[in-house]
Amino acid sequence: AQSVTQPDIHITVSEGASLELRCNYSYGATPYLFWYVQSPGQGLQLLLKYFSGDTLVQGIKGFEAEFKRSQSSFNLRKPSVHWSDAAEYFCAVTSGTYKYIFGTGTRLKVLA
């Protein structure tokens, strides 16, 4: 069955520290992968996406993600976290259609 796993429900980091959020997927076809961010009370905003080519993808707000086919992973990274990055982050996968499968999300807390 197709699925997306975000193993960390909560992550706490200090401001200025580096960040890595994990995402693993199980998908039979070639996946298209996304990371979205959701601030409290807001909708989802696209951070970045991968569909082919360079496996290291750059996104908005200084985020990047690396697609590793051998590990079925698409982890999100940021070298230096800002307090405004506190939010919930969702990984999603699709085969190129309109039907997305979302992970359960990782809530990021940033300590001053």
Add this chain to the structure above:
Amino acid sequence: NAGVTQTPKFQVLKTGQSMTLQCAQDMNHEYMSWYRQDPGMGLRLIHYSVGAGITDQGEVPNGYNVSRSTTEDFPLRLLSAAPSQTSVYFCASSYRPTSGSTDTQYFGPGTRLTVL
């Protein structure tokens, strides 16, 4: 462009009542979807549409109806509200670029529904 808009932002219903959540997009997107978001469960697809007059069921369709009479609008109807439908509802729309890239879903701000 306003993007994807949803109304209302908040709604409280009593068990058994019916209501319609409104969703509109002004990006001329073919595809529109409804999701519900529950704590610890991420987003789950309720219904989707690939164009005016065409709809289909997603992962959790029971208790919901949709229709797509225009490209812009995709309302979600709760026929007889139940406490299990207490959730945050998101509408999304997407395009399919001619360049061969994947589609990207754009989300509305959500409707927070409480059923008592």
